[in-house]
Amino acid sequence: MITSNPVGDWTWEVTPRAEAIQPVRAAETAVAVWIVLAGHELAIPESKVSVSARAMGDTRDVRVEAAGLPLEPEPLSPGTALSRAVAEADSLEGDFLVGVRLECPGYWLESGVKHRAEKLFAVQVDIWKSSLLVVTLETYSDAWLAMDTRDREQPEVYAENAPRLAAALEEISALLSSAPTPGDPNRHATPAVTGFEDPRIEGFAYDDSWGTFEIPARSRLLRSRVPASEDEYLDITDHPVRYFTIRRDGQTLGFLWASIGDEAAGYEPRTAAGEAAFEAGAEWLLRLRAAHGQGLSALAALSWAAQSPPRPEIGLAVEDTPQEAPSLDALEEFSGRY
Template structure:
């Protein structure tokens, strides 16, 4: 990295930052899983020649407890050695030691990956449900134009829900859902699909609004949209068959891990 940085025509006291979003795969019980944003890499290069390379991961496959604090030692055993090998190789290529960074609410980074949460415990119980789900909803609604007040179905329910996958081609981007017991309906972005999952939810949330205005109950609104698709070759489509989930929590869990 030092020779590469020296070759850049940078001015003193100036900083160049390069950022990459990297897809990747991990395994669970031998089955492959893929995320479009498994890692991010940021390289900061200062004009004086100093270089900082930062690697961040967006999956819990390396942890002995998943983000809902459930034990997954077998998943960690399958994947953590791959992360350790990658970190070692990066250290060899850069000629620098790995600085694991500060602990987060989810895990304690180490030079080889992450500490064993089964032995250490996590800082917060059910941190995925406490922090990730509300954050996803806030991010999604920030993309939806217009005021939501009085136009949208309720965003949460204690009842079972019906849902349908939203796809672009063969890729699942999220889940359009409706409560079977009250006036709640919405869209859950699929974490592994990255930014595209949030963008895909916007037109379907907008299509729910006129259905609510016309007096459609939540289940009827979902039925109305089954098999529908956006205009254009790059649009998403809702599958034609609805599925059952025991609760919205169960669907949120599916969207975070599927």
């Protein structure tokens, strides 16, 4: 399953002997870690990078904020977006928290087939008072676990993916000359030096952590993009649902659905599509609200929203007639896995 919050993380601390750490060091380190991930196809070239600099005494005092920059082929060469942002941070005088963050699309494997997630890993490199460099690696997939986050054993997926993560962690540790500190156990899993602890031995802290926590978190993330309103359909149902697949430029963004048995309707973002799934989803929710305002039933709203004048930027319904899923839970799981 692909999550919107990390499944686990690892941290390395690097303290130079004497010299102050310049902002460019954070960028160089982030790119070097990205190269390690790319060697295992855990990161691919379409990554995005952000640079920030905040006053140590007041982190609300933001002096540099450059987000969503492309990671260009030679990202630190003069004139690239990253080098310009780093130069801006480097020009500051005083004590600042400088951060460089890379969000990395990458591939996880199942039965030899590559599945792409738009944020498989994230690399965060922070410099504290020019004296401490902290590297954090986060993952947003359970492909490295012997059991997935819905409590099901997945030996084949684990065998294909866990060694890739273990090898990357070992190489990053060699790069930084430091062993990682695994993150704390969380609602999804327990990180370890070489990956994750085996949940078949200790068990998960929560049953079905993906369904229990990720689905509500995903819903909050989606609904935070639209104004609050009571003029809308129910967003949960125990009945089977009909749905349209929403796709843009060959990429599936999510699924527009309506209940067969009651007045529920909504949109499930395809988590693996990343930010684009949520951006489009907000627009589809507004279409459903418009249908509700016209007094349409949920099923009628599904057809009306899918067939109303297209806006290519939010995707188009793929099917001429809706497909059917046995439950909303089944559709949610499908949207979160592939």
